[in-house]
Amino acid sequence: xxxxxxxxxxxxxxxxxxxxxxxxxxxxxxxxxxxxxxxxxxxxxxxxxxxxxxxxxxxxxxxxxxxxxxxxxxxxxxxxxxxxxxxxxxxxxxxxxxxxxxxxxxxxxxxxxxxxxxxxxxxxxxxxxxxxxxxxxxxxxxxxxxxxxxxxxxxxxxxxxxxxxxxxxxxxxxxxxxxxxxxxxxxxxxxxxxxxxxxxxxxxxxxxxxxxxxxxxxxxxxxxxxxxxxxxxxxxxxxxxxxxxxxxxxxxxxxxxxxxxxxxxxxxxxxxxxxxxxxxxxxxxxxxxxxxxxxxxxxxxxxxxxxxxxxxxxxxxxxxxxxxxxxxxxxxxxxxxxxxxxxxxx
Amino acid sequence: xxxxxxxxxxxxxxxxxxxxxxxxxxxxxxxxxxxxxxxxxxxxxxxxxxxxxxxxxxxxxxxxxxxxxxxxxxxxxxxxxxxxxxxxxxxxxxxxxxxxxxxxxxxxxxxxxxxxxxxxxxxxxxxxxxxxxxxxxxxxxxxxxxxxxxxxxxxxxxxxxxxxxxxxxxxxxxxxxxxxxxxxxxxxxxxxxxxxxxxxxxxxxxxxxxxxxxxxxxxxxxxxxxxxxxxxxxxxxxxxxxxxxxxxxxxxxxxxxxxxxxxxxxxxxxxxxxxxxxxxxxxxxxxxxxxxxxxxxxxxxxxxxxxxxxxxxxxxxxxxxxxxxxxxxxxxxxxxxxxxxxxxxxxxxxxxxxxxxxxxxxxxxxxxxxxxxxxxxxxxxxxxxxxxx
Numbered sequence: 187x188x189x190x191x192x193x194x195x196x197x198x199x200x201x202x203x204x205x206x207x208x209x210x211x212x213x214x215x216x217x218x219x220x221x222x223x224x225x226x227x228x229x230x231x232x233x234x235x236x237x238x239x240x241x242x243x244x245x246x247x248x249x250x251x252x253x254x255x256x257x258x259x260x261x262x263x264x265x266x267x268x269x270x271x272x273x274x275x276x277x278x279x280x281x282x283x284x285x286x287x288x289x290x291x292x293x294x295x296x297x298x299x300x301x302x303x304x305x306x307x308x309x310x311x312x313x314x315x316x317x318x319x320x321x322x323x324x325x326x327x328x329x330x331x332x333x334x335x336x337x338x339x340x341x342x343x344x345x346x347x348x349x350x351x352x353x354x355x356x357x358x359x360x361x362x363x364x365x366x367x368x369x370x371x372x373x374x375x376x377x378x379x380x381x382x383x384x385x386x387x388x389x390x391x392x393x394x395x396x397x398x399x400x401x402x403x404x405x406x407x408x409x410x411x412x413x414x415x416x417x418x419x420x421x422x423x424x425x426x427x428x429x430x431x432x433x434x435x436x437x438x439x440x441x442x443x444x445x446x447x448x449x450x451x452x453x454x455x456x457x458x459x460x461x462x463x464x465x466x467x468x469x470x471x472x473x474x475x476x477x478x479x480x481x482x483x484x485x486x487x488x489x490x491x492x493x494x495x496x497x498x499x500x501x502x503x504x505x506x507x508x509x510x511x512x513x514x515x516x517x518x519x520x521x522x523x524x525x526x527x528x529x530x531x532x
Numbered sequence: 533x534x535x536x537x538x539x540x541x542x543x544x545x546x547x548x549x550x551x552x553x554x555x556x557x558x559x560x561x562x563x564x565x566x567x568x569x570x571x572x573x574x575x576x577x578x579x580x581x582x583x584x585x586x587x588x589x590x591x592x593x594x595x596x597x598x599x600x601x602x603x604x605x606x607x608x609x610x611x612x613x614x615x616x617x618x619x620x621x622x623x624x625x626x627x628x629x630x631x632x633x634x635x636x637x638x639x640x641x642x643x644x645x646x647x648x649x650x651x652x653x654x655x656x657x658x659x660x661x662x663x664x665x666x667x668x669x670x671x672x673x674x675x676x677x678x679x680x681x682x683x684x685x686x687x688x689x690x691x692x693x694x695x696x697x698x699x700x701x702x703x704x705x706x707x708x709x710x711x712x713x714x715x716x717x718x719x720x721x722x723x724x725x726x727x728x729x730x731x732x733x734x735x736x737x738x739x740x741x742x743x744x745x746x747x748x749x750x751x752x753x754x755x756x757x758x759x760x761x762x763x764x765x766x767x768x769x770x771x772x773x774x775x776x777x778x779x780x781x782x783x784x785x786x787x788x789x790x791x792x793x794x795x796x797x798x799x800x801x802x803x804x805x806x807x808x809x810x811x812x813x814x815x816x817x818x819x820x821x822x823x824x825x826x827x828x829x830x831x832x833x834x835x836x837x838x839x840x841x842x843x844x845x846x847x848x849x850x851x852x853x854x855x856x857x858x859x860x861x862x863x864x865x866x867x868x869x870x871x872x873x874x875x876x877x878x879x880x881x882x883x884x885x886x887x888x889x890x891x892x893x894x895x896x897x898x899x900x901x902x903x904x905x906x907x908x909x910x911x912x913x914x915x916x917x918x919x920x921x
Contacts, residue, residue, distance in 0.1 A: 214690055217636045221621050221629035229621055229760050232701055232711060234768050261578075271578035283784035287896050289775060294786075297769050304771040307709040308608065311582070314707040359778060362790045368892060372794075373880045378832070378841045384921075385837030385870060387908060389661040391804070391917035397665040398573050452544070470563075473551055 231315075233303040237349040240302065244344030245324025247331040253321050254328050257310045266290070266332040276332040282358070292333030296356040298348065302326050425525055433526025436519045440511075446530045455509065460532030461488055462524065477506035493527075494520045567591075570601060573669060576657075581609040582708075584651065586672030589798070589820065590806040595646070595676055595848050595855045599730055602675035604737045605651055607708035611757045615741035618705065620687075620725070624763035627692030634741050637725060640682040645724065645747070646854045648822045650674040650793050652750035652777055655901040658886070662906075662917040665804040670905060670917060674822070676855035679745050681726030684719050688763070696765045702744045705759035712753045713767035714746065718791075722747045722853075725758065748824030748853035749791040750899070752777055782894035793824030795883050796902035797831055797858070797875035808913030812866035817844075819873050821856045826878030828856040835862070837870030837906065837920045838885075844873070869909040870920055886919065 233239035255264065261272040268274030278288030287294075291301055306322045308314050317325070327343035330336045330351065336343075343351075391397065437446070440458075450457035456469040467474040467482040474482070481504060486492070496503045497514045514520050561568065570585040577583040587603040604610075615634045623629040651673035657663050664670050688700075693716070700719045704710035714723070724745040727734060734740040739756025746753045752772055767773070767789075779787040799819040802808045808815060821828040827850045832841040844858035858873070875883040886903030893900075908918040 215640060215686070217639055217690060218622075218630035218632040221623060221631045225621065225631065226623055226629060229703075230623055230762065231709075232703070232762060232768055232770070234764070234766060236766070282780060282786075283782060285896075287780055287784075289780070294775065296774050300769055300771050300774050303711075303768070307711070308707065308771075311608070312707070314608065314709065358785045359774075359788045360785055362787055362792075364787075364790070364792075364794070368884075369881065371888065372882055372884050374882065376832070376841070376874065376882050380839065381841070382837075382839050382921075385839060386921040387870075387918045388921050389919040390908075391662040391665045396573075396575065396663060397669060397804075398571060473555075476555055 231303075231307060233299045233306070235297040235299045235349075237299065237345070240299070240345045240348055241319040242345055243319035243323050244342050244346075245320045245322070245327055246342045247324075247327045247336065247339050249321075250324035250326070250328025250331070253317075253325055257313075257317075258325070261311065266329065275329055279354075282355075290333065291329050292335060292354065294355050295353055296359055298326065298330070298351050298353055301329055302348070425529055429522050429525040430529055432518075433522035433524070436514070436523040437526055439514075440523070446527065450530075458527055459530045461530075462490060462493060462528045464488055464532070475506065475508040477504055477508075490524050490528075493524055497523070565591075568601070570603060570672075571668060573657075573664070582607050584653075584673060586668045587675050588805075589667045589672055589674075589800045590803050592800070593818065593857070595820070595857050596730060597675035597677055597855075599677070599732065599735050599738070602649075602677065602729075602735070602738055603651070603673050605673070605751065606706070606737070607710060608706050610737050611704070611706035612736055613705060613741060613757055618741050618757075618759070620742065620758060621760040622687060622691040622763070623760065624701075625694040625697040625765060626688070626763050627694065630691045632687070634727070637682060637687075637727065637742065640686050642680055642682050643724065644678055644680050645722075645745070646676065646678045646849070646851045647745060647747045648674055648676045648793075648853065648855045649751045649754055650796075650822070650824075652752060652790070652793070652899040655796075655903070655905075656898045658903075658905075658917075659890070659895045659897065659901055662919050665917050667798050667800050667803040667905070668805060671798040671800075673751070674820075674855070676820075676822070677729045678731070679724060679726040680728035680731070681724040681742075681745060684723040684725055684744070684761075685721075687725060688719065688761075691763075693763060697763045699764045699767050701762040701764060701768050701770075702753075702755040702758055703760040703762070704739075704755045705757040710752075710755050710772065711768065711770045712755060712772055713770065714749075714753060714791075716763070718746065718749070746791075748793060750777065750793060753791065777899060779893065779897035779899050781897065787897070790900055793822070794900060794902040795821070795823035795825070795828065795875045795877035795881050797821035797828075797873040797883055798905050799833070799871050799873050799907060802871070802909060802913070802915050803907055804915045804917055807915050808864070808909060811913065812864050815862055815864040817860040817862070817871065819844075819858055821858060821873070821875035821883075822854065823875065823877035823879075823881065824853060825881065827852055827854075828875050828877055830876040831856070831858040832874040832876075833858075833860040834872045834874075835869050838872055838904075841874065866911055868911055869907075870918075871907040871909060872904050874904055 261269055262275050263269050266274060266276030274288060274290050276290050276292050278290040278293030281288045302322055305325055323343045327341055444455045445451055445453060445457045446459055450459050452472045456472040465482060466486040466488060467478040497520055499513045500507060500509045500511055568588050568591040572585045584605040585603055587597060587601055618634055620632045654673035655670055658670055698716050700714050700716060701711055725742055726745045727742045729738060734743060742758050743756045744754050744758050779790055797819055799817055801818050817833055821831045831844040833844045834841045842860060844860040846856060846858050848857045850856055883902060883904055889903045906918050906920050908916045
């Protein structure tokens with residue numbers, strides 16, 4: 187990592203740094219190619235307050251209302267009042283110096299060209315640049331009407347009359363003056379010792395309690411509640427004790443690598459408590475093969491059917507998995523071992 | 533004291549072979565770090581497509597933000613762009629409007645620079661007082677990355693600037709077609725067109741295949757998925773520099789063109805999401821500081837809400853307009869603490885209190901809240917976001 191300026195660079199590197207700076211100065215590299223007129227027309231869509239960039243075209247308030255109700259009102263409200271947290275487009279007059287300012291095209295935006303430019307480049311949300319130039323003129327006219335900036339329903343906005351319209355808040359912006367207004371106070375050497383007599387807590391975040399809780403904790407809790415429901419539903423069919431007993435015998439082949447029951451842990455293979463009904467590769471702390479992991483990404487779940495198919499032919503059913511078991515060919519044994527596994531809950 | 537089973541019992545990872553080199557062709561953090569993720573504050577916005585998530589600052593150290601944890605802010609979601617189909621156009625007040633492919637861009641001389649990117653609205657929810665419990669939420673709209681890219685002036689020179697050129701308008705290729713007006717002076721000074729972050733290709737959520745880097749200036753100007761730069765003689769006053777990113781004052785007037793990010797710092801540990809778990813004794817306070825105007829030669833830390841201050845220890849490289857790391861180590865006696873940090877930048881600017889900012893700017897400016905943050909630590913080590921007199 188090099189320093190950012192010669193001033194910061196270590197002395198021996200200063201010369202090299204200066205050379206780096208000089209490398210590309212005031213020369214051309216012969217890179218790129220001239221942009222074609224059609225390409226410029228396709229991309230150069232920006233509009234400025236002085237009207238530069240406005241295309242030919244026009245649209246009326248009435249035309250705008252129709253498009254607005256179809257394509258805009260679902261978020262911005264029938265009258266531009268904004269629905270939920272979506273932005274309001276109208277109203278808010280006289281609120282800017284209040285405790286709760288409402289910033290809309292009518293109350294806050296300084297230039298009408300911004301409305302045209304933004305609607306044209308980014309709206310409707312999710313279908314950007316789908317409106318024709320005339321439609322954008324019409325919508326801009328309708329937004330003016332919603333804000334009582336034009337009051338004639340037959341008003342037509344066009345490239346020709348566009349710059350005649352000014353928005354009420356245009357004069358209420360001033361250029362960054364932090365350097366003049368703030369720096370004198372904020373560049374003083376601050377106090378280090380005995381700076382205050384007493385310190386009191388004046389406000390606490392906990393009172394508001396709007397901090398999002400840990401997403402992982404929430405998901406875990408939801409998953410736990412789902413599992414309880416699933417377990418309760420499955421409890422309806424009682425296991426066949428004879429079949430389970432048979433399955434326990436079959437499971438002896440599996441025991442070298444897999445544990446079940448209370449205190450079961452991962453060994454060569456993962457523990458199998460609750461395996462029927464759980465997602466593949468879901469046991470915490472077990473390193474699954476990439477084959478299992480990619481199955482997990484597909485959302486593969488162990489059902490009685492998929493488990494039977496896997497146990498019958500492990501390598502054929504999930505290619506590339508690591509279980510060193512040739513397969514359980516006897517259908518009765520398969521049924522029994524799955525019945526046995528079903529008796530162990532997570 | 534019983535013998536520690538972590539020592540006396542052989543764990544699986546010491547007995548069984550682990551995965552081979554093909555198991556993780558693009559590595560991920562340990563599964564035990566799965567809680568270290570960007571998080572969203574759902575009530576903030578109407579839709580995650582036009583929203584923000586936050587860098588888990590309390591889980592990080594040093595000055596570099598890992599690529600997968602850099603906070604995201606999109607206005608119309610993540611554009612997924614095939615670099616072979618991406619173009620950068622330069623037009624407007626230039627001698628020859630030009631089109632570049634990604635391959636063209638990579639043939640310019642390129643440079644490596646470390647810069648922070650902070651959203652102007654970082655800490656914006658705290659203007660009216662302590663609100664969110666965690667530095668991830670109060671300060672997490674920042675990341676600090678090493679960029680590899682081409683100085684913008686080389687690309688502009690290639691097209692040839694006309695004498696009337698005074699502003700540029702970078703534009704994104706996403707469905708928001710993000711635009712901002714930037715004065716030409718800044719564009720020719722230290723702006724970059726970057727295609728790598730921390731050595732690898734930009735992440736899609738950070739503007740793959742190419743983004744603008746505007747060192748020290750508010751994050752919204754760092755246009756992602758950069759497809760076009762127009763050169764003009766006046767600013768465009770587009771939506772993100774009028775309706776948004778203007779700072780409303782109590783008078784009803786609003787500051788515009790507040791581009792530079794003022795000096796700021798925050799203690800990342802301890803903090804509400806990272807309480808002191810070890811009880812009284814040796815305790816480390818650490819945090820980050822940054823300034824859009826230079827470096828951070830000094831950070832002060834207080835344990836008593838600002839009665840007495842101590843100079844923190846700065847550690848790690850100090851780059852211009854980059855994040856800096858500080859530490860303050862002490863023996864905690866278990867009594868409650870009111871922790872604050874205060875950054876000094878290389879221009880002599882000292883991070884102000886929130887109250888000093890409110891006296892000038894009121895509570896409705898949304899953007900550029902760089903006031904001093906207070907964490908209250910109770911005798912159990914639990915930490916809360918508070919404000920003090």
